[in-house]
Amino acid sequence: MSIPDYMQCAEDHQSVLVVVQPVGIVPEDQFFRIYKRISSVCQQSIRSSQRLLYIRYRHHYPPENNEWGDFQTHRKVVGLIAITTCASAKEWPQTSERFHGQKEVFGSTLYDSRLLVFGLQGEIAEQHRTDVAFYPDCDSCPDLERRVEDFVESIFIVLESKRLDRTTDKSGDKIPLLCVPFEKKDFVGLDTDSRHYKKRCQGRMRKHVGDLCLQAGMLQDALVHYHMAVELLRSVNDFLWLGAALEGLCSASVIFHYPGGTAGKRAARKPSISQAADSGKRHRPGAQELLIDPGALTTNGINADTSSEIGRAKNCLSPEDIIEKYKEAISYYGKYKNAGVIELEACVKAVRVLAxxxxxxxASEFLQNAVYINLGQLSEEEKIQRYSVLSELYDLIGFHRKSAFFKRVAAMQCVAPTIPEPGWRACYKLLLETLPGYCLSLDPKDFSKGTHHGWAAVQMRLLHELVYASRRMGNPGLSVRHLSFLLQTMLDFLSDQEKKEVTQSLENYTSKCPGGMEVITLPDGLKFPPVPFTKLPIVRFVKLLNLPVSLRPHKVKGLLGENMSSKSPFIYSPIILHNRGDERCKKIDFQWVQGAVCEVQLMVYNPMPFELRVENMGLLTSGAEFESLPAALALPAESGLYPVTLVGVPRTVGSITVNGYHTSVFGVNSDCLLEGLPGVKTGGCMVEVVPSLPRLLLSTSLPRSPHVAASEDISSSVALQLFNGETQTLTVTLDNIGTETLETLELSSKIISTKEKLLGDILNWDIQEAQSHLPLLPGCSLSLTVNIRVKLDFSGQENLLPDLSDDGISVTGLPISSPLRQVLKPRPESKALSADPGKNEHTHFKTLEAVMTFKYSGGGGHVEGFYRELCLGIHVDVEPSVFFTRVSTLPATSMRQCHLLLDVFNSTEHELTINAKNNQDLLLYASECQRMAIQVDKFEFESVCVQPEQSQQQWETERQQAQGSLINSTLSILHPSLQREGEASVEGVLNQLVLDHLQLAPLQWDVLVNGKQCDCDIVTDCRVGDPVSLEVKLTNHSKKEVGPLALTLVAFQDYQNGIQNHDLQDAVTFIGSNTFYIDKVNPTFSSTCTGALLFLYTGDFYLSIKFQDDSTRRDLPPAFFGLPTVHIRALESPIENGA
Amino acid sequence: MAVCVAVIAKENYPLYIRSVPTQNELKFHYTVHTSLDVVEEKVSAVGKALADQRELYLGLLYPTEDYKVYGYVTNSKVKFVIVVDSSNTSLRDNEIRSMFRKLHNSFTDVMCNPFYNPGDAIQSRAFDSVVSGMMVQAC
Incomplete structure (x- = not known):
């Protein structure tokens, strides 16, 4: 006996073995259908007695096992049911023959047999035979079960008779010696008359009877017989049979204690009605099992025999004893090498009981023992079976790891190199069954939570084996899935070398069968969820990026409530309701634009020791339609955090949620969802998409600036270098490179706050011209001319500048002075100053920055009220050109004019020419300072000052500016060497005193000589001897009335050498009074007084008009009374030529 | 004398496992892993009986052909497993006990390290040297 039946359990001892076999050709499915129906009759209550007969069916049973039937009767084949198909009557004799042949095989032990014939009809089928049943086909045999029951009953009758036969066989007849096959030769020539031998015979027979009693359902009798057998056999040291007797005792006790059976999974035993009622109680192990259970009495059909009840409890082993006896029995079996199978089966049975x-x-000790039982040369198949059974048993006792270990060994055995046709499929199946034992689930989701917990080394090995087995099975998809799983979940435990190997083989596999995101389902329904590579690369941070500044949409403001949060009744509240809910779904406060390329930045990290090539990396989104533009990247080994930007284009309007990203690494496509990723930070994943807007590209005539202006909003900027006062033209070209028509365009500018005092706007443009091109179709462009003019302060106040010392000319007005300058003042000056020490300071640059903002809109976005902004930064380095170091005025000959004296300093390194309106050019060498005088018209400040409500200060500045701008136009600077020109302004230079002088008095004095207006430089000609009429007219432009005033005319001659001759009584004579009297003049009125004078000699005469009385002048400034000096040239009259 | 020393976390994953370098490491992984079945069984059995004053030392978990596997469970359910060669008969129960005690002390030191994160693999050099001492000692 060499083939163990691992499925055996203790209660099999009470069953009778029936072999069901096909005879001739029977289709397999048909056979098993019949077999199933037959085996449903597994327990049978016998009508005559109330006992139960259990039947064990086998469709295959090795005859050599049958030979052990005397040793343990449940191994004996007592019934044979042959199944055959017979198409015609002709085949019948042959079939019958075969059936008899079959009977021969188990002939010695058979109690009864049956033949089930299918398909045969006709007269043969008509004949009535007890051992043969005819059925037309396998579906129409309604009385099959009944026939089997009959058959079982007949077996029982034989069994019962045998039992009675053996039990009562107590006469002096010689008891035959029962023996197992390998013992037979041992007893040859033994003295059969010895007491020892007789006892041995007796003992073995007792045990045999016990077996029969057990099978026949007489548990009590069996127990008694077993006990006796144990006594007998112990005394003669017949260990093998002693073991069998002990095992029988155990079996009987187990049957008694655990009517539910010990087989566990094989729930073949149908509990009878009475058992079912209290089966729950029965399953409990423990001492109370020993108590007499009324349920058990009816079940076992021995309640009639009440006398045995006491004995029953006594004979039956307690649960602890069962194990002790099993141990003992197994140790006895262990003495015999040939009883290995028996020992093994006993171990298995004991384990089931212990479970x-x-x-x-x-139980584990028993199993441990079972592992070491040597059954000699086992076939590979038997080994597999053995390991599988061990695994199952370990599982039964809750040793899942051990179970997994043996299952894996079994799996490995399936593909052992010695096997000619390795069963990869079986191996794979077994390997899958080991997964729970190694705490391995093939769902990557279970691994994403926290750190990895498990036996990585062991799990990795198992995964490798799964990969290999699935590959050999010819299912590359599976191996890719397992390998991906290995790489994803065990990454932390792989060494660098292993990482390389695994990825290499993965690439090999995927070249044949790319990995995807679909769930792989095995034929038996097992599902393998997809394995997204969330660790290749590892993503740490996901951030949706705003559009570049120039492409950002802005909402047109002005709609009330647009910016107000509708949630709160307050316009402003310091208490912000923190919404700590789902941060991932938090909305982002910027928008994307339909049709514009949008970016999402990921911070990724390559954990591999080699360059990781990620292909086809794109975004997974939901919500509005989004066209993801996949990217391919190569991450350097152990990269550290590496920024990756994924782009896409929103195609429709709405909100978009970024759910994750997809990658293709090593040929495996994975969709990684952010919510499943540990340790990923996001700054919100939901973004609003607004309708599409046009897109403009800005280009300028000037080169782009490399250095970006201070503000980050600038999309492009230009830089230029200008001399102070210079003007440059900038052409801005706007190309509509988008798909929408440009409908509106607005332009504004802003000067970034600067410390410099700026005179006038730097930027001037004409928007009308540009707007006339609208709407601008896609692909078209428009251009705009912008003038850049820099005019900074020309007063080099903070500079250490050389100035011209007063050279005797009476200068009214104060120098523009700094304290420093005061100190330097006494220094004797030379005009051509070698200003080397201060040179660097003069030429330092000043920086001006301005931003031009183009707001434009169009298309769908325009309808929704969105626009885009394009900012052009303008960076101007202003190089100083000239400085006015000192400003003063000199009255001109005309009272309406005045000379402005400017000390101009050339701070450039080039010579330059300065030109005022009506002056000749002034050439100024580098670092040279010269004075120039400009004749300027006096300024009527009343015309400027029209708004009386302005404050004094504003009024002042206004006036200054007005004055400055008047003068400004008269001054132009030329850089001949550089061919550049510009304008200088005195705007900031003028101070109050200078202005006072520049200001036209509110009292306008007009002096007319001979009816001709007479002013500073005008020389009036008259004849000697002719009376010259003189008229003085006062027009009051002030707001107050003036007068009365008395004027005196004084004539004098100027020799142009500083000497004036006032003694002219004999040369000039006044006709009438030389004193005029002007009465009160009301505002806006005028008053005129006239006189005359006569020149007696030729010559140049001057007339100065002076005020006699000072009393009226006190309350008015002296400038109000600035009357022109009249210059009259008296010419000889032709008549008095001789005189 | 020991051929393999392992520390296993409460959740039954290895915190530390080290074996004699000459032999197949994976084999010891399997040995220790399967021994956990027995440890669990023993712990649950003991736990029922005496919750408070149970013996930390579990004794021989199971013998294999070549090795004997011993177990020890701390009060926080951290398991220590020591595998010794079966041929080494000089080892008595007492020696094994003292080895476990030493191991436990060293493990406590590791846990006292404020930079050690409970649940992480043990990388302490001091612990390593204690284990090395156990593996070399009897040779």
Missing amino acids: IQKRAME
């Missing part, structure tokens, strides 16, 4: 008793430790 029910929940005594895992002891």
Whole structure:
């Protein structure tokens, strides 16, 4: 006996073995259908007695096992059911023959047999035979079960008779010696008359009877017989049979204690009605099992025999004893090499009992023992079976790891190199069954939570084996899935070398079968969820990026409530309701634009020791339609955080949620969802998409500036270098490179706050011209001319500048002075100053920055009220050109004019020419300072000052500016060497005193000589001897009335050498009074007084008009009374030529 | 004398496992892993009986052909497993006990390290040297 039946359990001892076999050709499915129906009759209550007969069916049973039938009767084949198909009557004799042949095989032990014939009809089928049943086909045999029951009953009758026969066989007849096959030769020539031999015979027979009693359902009798057998056999040291007797005792006790059976999974035993009622109680292990259970009495059909009840409890082993006896029995079996199978089966049975008793430790000892039982040369298939059974048993006692270990060994055995046709499929299947034992689930989701917990080394090995087995099975998809799983979940445990190997083989596999995101389902329904590579690369941070500044949409403001939060009744509240809910779904405060390329930045990290090539990396989104533009990247080994930007284009309007990203690494496509990723930070994933807007590209005539202006909003900027006062033209070209028509365009500018005092706007443009091109179709462009003019302060106040010392000319007005300058003042000056020490300071640059903002809109976005902004930064380095170091005025000959004296300093390194309106050019060498005088018209400040409500200060500045701008136009600077020109302004230079002088008095004095207006430089000609009429007219432009005033005319001659001759009584004579009297003049009125004078000699005469009385002048400034000096040239009259 | 020393976390994953370098490391992984079945069984059995004053030392978990596997469970359910060669008969229960005690002390030191994160693999050099001492000692 060499083939163990691992499925055996203790209660099999009470069953009778029936072999069901096909005879001739029977289709397999048909056979098993019949077999199933037959085996449903597995327990049978016998009508005559109330006992139960259990039947064990086998469709295959090795005859050599049958030979052990005397040793343990449940191994004996007592019934044979042959199944055959017979198409015609002709085949019948042959079939019958075969059936008899079959009977021969188990002939010695058979109690009864049956033949089931299918398909045969006709007269043969008509004949009535007890051992043959005819059925037309396998579906129409309604009385099959009944026939089997009959058959079982007949077996029982034989069994019962045998039992009675053996039991009562107590006469002096010689008891035959029962023996197992390998013993037979041992007893040859033994003295059969010895007491020892007789006892041995007796003992073995007792045991045999016990077996029969057990099978026949007489548990009590069996127990008694077993006990006796144990006594007998112990005395003669017949260990093998002693073991069998002990095992029988155990089996009987187990049957008694655990009517539910110990087989566990094989729930073949149908509990009878009475058992079912209290089966729950029965399953409990423990001492109370020993108590007489009324349920058990009816079940076992021995309640009639009440006398045995006491004995029953006594004879039956307690649960603890069962194990002790099993141990003993196994140790006896262990003495015989040929009883290995028996020993093994006993171990298995004991383990099953212990499993029910929940005594895992002891069970494991039995199993440990079973592992070492040597059954000689086992076939590979038997080895697999053995390991599988061990695994199952370990599982039964709750040793899942051990179970997994043996299952894996079994799996490996399936593909052992010695096997000619390795069963990869079986191996794979077994390997899958080991997964729970190694705490391995093939769902990557289970691994994403926290750190990895498990036996990585062991798990990795198992995964490798799965990969290999699935590949050999010819299912590359599976191996890719397993390998991806290995790489994803075990990454932390792989060494660098292993990482390389795994990825290499993965690439090999995927070249044949690319990995995807679909769930792989095995034929048996097992599902393998997809394995997204969330660790290749590892993503740490996901951030949706705003559009570049120039492409950002802005909402047109002005709609009330647009910016107000509708949630709060307050316009402003310091208490912000923190919405700590789902941060991932938090809305982002910027918008994307339909049709514009949008970016999402990921911070990724390559954990591999080699360059990681990620292909086809794109975004997974939901919400509005989004066209993801995949990117391919190569991450350097152990990269550290590496920024990656994924782009896409929103195609429709609405909100978009970024859910994750997809990658293709090593040929495996994975969709990684952010919510499943540990340790990923996001700044919100939901963004609003607004309708499309046009897009403009800005280009300028000037080169782009490399250095970006201070503000980050600038999309492009230009830089230029200008001399102070210079003007440059900038042409801005706007190309509509988008798909929408440009409908509106607005332009504004802003000067970024600067410390410099700026005179006038730097930027001037004409928007009308540009707007006339609108709407601008896609692909078209428009251009705009912008004038850049820099005019900074020309007063080099903070500079250490050389100035011209007063050279005797009476200068009214104060120098523009700094304290420093005061100190330097006494220094004797030379005009051509070698200003080397201060040179660097003069030429330092000043920086001006301005931003031009183009607001434009169009298309769908325009309808929704969105626009885009394009900012052009303008960076101007202003190089100083000239400085006015000192300003003063000199009255001109005309009272309406005045000379402005400017000390102009050339701070450039080039010579330059300065030109005022009506002056000749002034050439100024580098670092040279010269004075220039400009004749300027006096300024009527009343015309400027029209708004009386302005404050004094504003009024002042206004006046200054007005004055400055008047003068400004008269001054132009030329850089001949550089061919550049510009304008200088005195705007900031003028101070109050100078202005006072520049100001036209509110009292306008007009002096007319001979009816001709007479002013400073005008020389009036008159004849000697002719009376010259003189008229003085006062027009009051002031707001107050003036007068009365008295004027005196004084004539004098100027020799142009500083000497004036006032003694002219004999040369000039006044006709009438030389004193005029002007009465009160009301505002806006005028008053005129006239006189005359006569020149007696030729010559140049001057007339100065002076005020006699000072009393009226006190309350008015002296400038109000600035009357022109009249210059009259008296010419000889032709008549008095001789005189 | 020991051929393999392992520390296993409460959740039954290895915190530390080290074996004699000459032999197949994976084999010891399997040995220790399967021994956990027995440890669990023993712990649950003992736990029922005496919750408070149970013996930390579990004794021989199971013998294999070549090795003997011993177990020890701390009060925080951290398991220590020591595998010794079966041929080494000089080892008594007492020696094994003292080895476990030493191991436990060293493990406590590791846990006292404020930079050690409970649940992480043990990388302490001091612990390593204690284990090395156990593996070399009897040779």
